[in-house]
Amino acid sequence: MRIYIDSEYKCHVSQGEGMTVVDAEFFDGKCRQFIEGYRFVPAGCTWTREDGVEFTGEMIAPFRDYSILEELQSVYDEQQQTINEYEAALSEIEQALGV
Amino acid sequence: MIFNMTGGGSGSGATLVVSCPANVTVTVSKDDKSYTKNSGNLGSATFKGLATGEWTVTIEGNGQTATKNITITADYAITMAFFAAYINITYPANSNCVVQNSGGVTVASDTNTDSSAKTWTATVGATGTYTITATSTSDSSKTKSTTVDITTDGQSESVTLKYSLDIIVNGKFDYDVIGSWTSSDSSSGLGSMVEHESDGYVQLHAPLKDSYNGTYTAWDSTKALPTSEYTTLYVDYSAVLNGYASQFLAIGGVSVGTNSTSSDARNTRAVDISGLTGDNVLTMIARAWAGNGGVTIYIYNMYLA
Numbered sequence: 536m537r538i539y540i541d542s543e544y545k546c547h548v549s550q551g552e553g554m555t556v557v558d559a560e561f562f563d564g565k566c567r568q569f570i571e572g573y574r575f576v577p578a579g580c581t582w583t584r585e586d587g588v589e590f591t592g593e594m595i596a597p598f599r600d601y602s603i604l605e606e607l608q609s610v611y612d613e614q615q616q617t618i619n620e621y622e623a624a625l626s627e628i629e630q631a632l633g634v
Numbered sequence: 635m636i637f638n639m640t641g642g643g644s645g646s647g648a649t650l651v652v653s654c655p656a657n658v659t660v661t662v663s664k665d666d667k668s669y670t671k672n673s674g675n676l677g678s679a680t681f682k683g684l685a686t687g688e689w690t691v692t693i694e695g696n697g698q699t700a701t702k703n704i705t706i707t708a709d710y711a712i713t714m715a716f717f718a719a720y721i722n723i724t725y726p727a728n729s730n731c732v733v734q735n736s737g738g739v740t741v742a743s744d745t746n747t748d749s750s751a752k753t754w755t756a757t758v759g760a761t762g763t764y765t766i767t768a769t770s771t772s773d774s775s776k777t778k779s780t781t782v783d784i785t786t787d788g789q790s791e792s793v794t795l796k797y798s799l800d801i802i803v804n805g806k807f808d809y810d811v812i813g814s815w816t817s818s819d820s821s822s823g824l825g826s827m828v829e830h831e832s833d834g835y836v837q838l839h840a841p842l843k844d845s846y847n848g849t850y851t852a853w854d855s856t857k858a859l860p861t862s863e864y865t866t867l868y869v870d871y872s873a874v875l876n877g878y879a880s881q882f883l884a885i886g887g888v889s890v891g892t893n894s895t896s897s898d899a900r901n902t903r904a905v906d907i908s909g910l911t912g913d914n915v916l917t918m919i920a921r922a923w924a925g926n927g928g929v930t931i932y933i934y935n936m937y938l939a
Contacts (some may be wrong), residue, residue: 561889574906578891588866590904593881593891597909601887 536562538570544582545598546573561595566611572599643763647683650691650704651711654679658695664688684710715761719789721782724753726797727770734765745771761785768795780863799864801817801916802936812916813856825851825920838882838931840920848922852884858913862888864938865908872900875929880921882931886914892931900934907938 539547539554547554548567557577562570576582576592583589590596597604646772652660652673660679664687671679673693684706691712692701698716721742725731727749733742733756741764742756758764763783770776778795800808807829815827825840840849861867867885873892883890883905890905892898907914922929 548823572909573887584906584908586865588906590906593716593889594903595889595891596889596906598906599909601909602909602911604887 536560536565536570538562538575540575540577544574544576544580546570546575559595566608568607569604569611572597572601572604572607574598647927648706649709650681650684650689650706652681652691652692652693653711653713654680655695655716658693658814661692661694662768663690663692666709667811699856709907715759717761718786719758719761719784719787720791721756721758721764721766721784722790722792722795723766724751724792725766726751726770726778726795728771729768730771731766731768731795734767735760736763747771756815758784761888766793766795768797770797780864798939799860800935800937801859802933804831804837805829805833805934806831807836811857815853815918816856817851818854818917819850819852822847822849823851824849827851827853827918827920835932835934836918838918838920838933839928840880840922840930842922850919850921852917852919855916858915859885859938861907861910861914861938862912865906866937866939867905867907868902868937868939869905870900870902870931870935871898871931871933873898873929873931875922875927880923880929880931882919882921882929884917884919886910892929900932902935 536559538557538559539550540557541547541551548570557575559575562617564597566600574596576590576594578593581589650662654660654673654677656673656675656677658673659670660673661668662681662684663750664685669681671681673679686706688703688705690701690703691714692699693714693716700714700716701712702712723734725730725746727919729744729746731744732740734740741758744754746752762786763781765779765781767777767779776797778797780793780795782791782793784791799811799813802808822843824843825838828837830837840851841860843849869883869890874897875892879892881889885907887910888905888907920929
């Protein structure tokens with residue numbers, strides 16, 4: 536999935552000023568709230584945490600409470616499942632109607 | 635409570651001395667007789683001329699009450715406290731350890747000048763949540779804290795503080811930490827994870843299945859690691875790979891890949907786990923992307939800190 540990282544390596548789903556484009560399959564199927572709770576440090580780059588510890592990439596790590604991100608993703612997955620079921624039912628109806 | 639017999643009684647009755655917290659109400663009662671005094675700044679109340687027999691002694695103060703039943707046969711002395719609970723603490727070598735109440739007041743402390751961990755017992759005098767903190771005397775940035783909830787008189791709790799938690803040491807897993815391994819995913823079954831203790835590393839290897847297809851095999855620890863107690867995972871490793879960065883570790887929602895598109899010389903990397911909550915399974919991954927040569931990762935040491 537294509538995402539965008541800012542100067543703090545925080546992830547975004549939309550392009551913004553100064554952001555870098557990254558293709559990361561780690562985020563395939565993930566909702567916006569999940570993705571934007573993450574930091575992506577590419578290979579060859581280094582991010583320094585506020586306590587001074589340095590992290591070199593590739594590292595993909597949540598900066599928001601991961602349990603909340605998981606819950607948001609779970610709700611998203613349930614919604615997507617419902618949408619898929621509706622679409623499948625609609626497709627059957629269309630087929631039956633010869634539309 | 636400590637009971638001390640201080641001597642024989644007299645024809646005018648026995649003397650009872652109650653030692654207790656300062657400035658609390660002390661009441662002694664038997665049958666239809668009841669006497670009350672304040673323990674004063676010295677925390678002592680003396681009752682004279684008491685008849686022999688069963689007496690009930692009660693102390694009250696600051697919303698707390700404690701009661702003891704005693705049998706007086708002669709002069710009598712007792713010591714009473716509202717509350718006592720015990721925290722048994724094991725903490726690292728060359729460190730200081732403090733116990734603080736929820737108001738941040740230090741209620742107990744200890745120092746370890748030995749080169750190995752030390753165990754001591756802190757006594758606390760009230761219910762509440764206590765924070766136990768160990769700090770290295772040689773490096774104040776090394777510190778570890780945990781909390782204990784005390785709810786009942788006489789409660790005993792045990793805690794162990796460590797600045798770091800070893801996962802792999804010189805190529806050997808700490809199986810008390812990880813349990814064992816179960817394979818969680820395999821697109822090919824061709825990957826391998828081998829503990830080379832004599833060589834000092836754990837080896838992850840992922841070959842190519844063919845010129846078009848990579849391989850992916852993953853193993854999950856059967857025990858979840860206490861990642862909420864630490865902020866960083868450190869990995870001492872090297873990598874031989876042809877092609878693109880490869881994921882070789884995952885823990886909770888964190889993913890770690892190799893550092894470059896070519897072989898990595900041995901180095902120690904930090905991984906940010908501060909966003910994880912609770913305990914999390916460690917996953918080791920042998921992965922080669924299609925179009926690459928095989929990938930071999932050597933992990934020498936790994937620990938949480």
